[in-house]
Amino acid sequence: MLIHGQCHCGNIAFDLEWEGNPPEIPARACGCSFCIKHGGVWTSNPKATLAVAIRDPTLVSRYAFGSRTATFHVCSRCGAVPLVTSDIANHLYAVVNVNVLENVDPLWLRRAAANFEGEDIESRLARRRRNWIADVRIVDGNA
Numbered sequence: 197m198l199i200h201g202q203c204h205c206g207n208i209a210f211d212l213e214w215e216g217n218p219p220e221i222p223a224r225a226c227g228c229s230f231c232i233k234h235g236g237v238w239t240s241n242p243k244a245t246l247a248v249a250i251r252d253p254t255l256v257s258r259y260a261f262g263s264r265t266a267t268f269h270v271c272s273r274c275g276a277v278p279l280v281t282s283d284i285a286n287h288l289y290a291v292v293n294v295n296v297l298e299n300v301d302p303l304w305l306r307r308a309a310a311n312f313e314g315e316d317i318e319s320r321l322a323r324r325r326r327n328w329i330a331d332v333r334i335v336d337g338n339a
């Protein structure tokens with residue numbers, strides 16, 4: 197089904213094509229220091245397709261920390277964090293925040309905790325290549 201998500205003010209919006217109707221959506225409450233502060237709960241599916249539309253790219257703060265292999269896309273107008281991307285060998289992967297999904301029944305979420313602290317960079321990137329959304333398109337501006 198087609199899942200829609202967006203930050204609170206709508207500056208960062210996306211359409212996520214996900215198998216199944218209703219779909220089963222893993223929801224991983226991340227234990228990293230950023231996600232604890234933001235309440236980040238993420239989902240991905242290697243077979244999903246993600247199309248992101250950013251109305252005003254000057255109102256997106258791109259934040260990275262630690263190993264700097266992941267970029268958090270923070271809306272600087274409303275503060276929501278709809279997605280995280282990781283550029284691995286010139287291919288863009290992403291996870292999206294389940295809290296910004298609009299047409300999803302909470303019963304479809306399969307909640308679990310996740311903590312990847314202590315994982316080395318190589319296994320971290322390999323895990324993202326296996327599990328993250330691999331078909332990601334980001335369009336800036338009013339295209």
Ligand SMILES: [Zn+2]
Pocket residue numbers: 203204205206207208271272273274275276
């Ligand atoms: Zn916003």
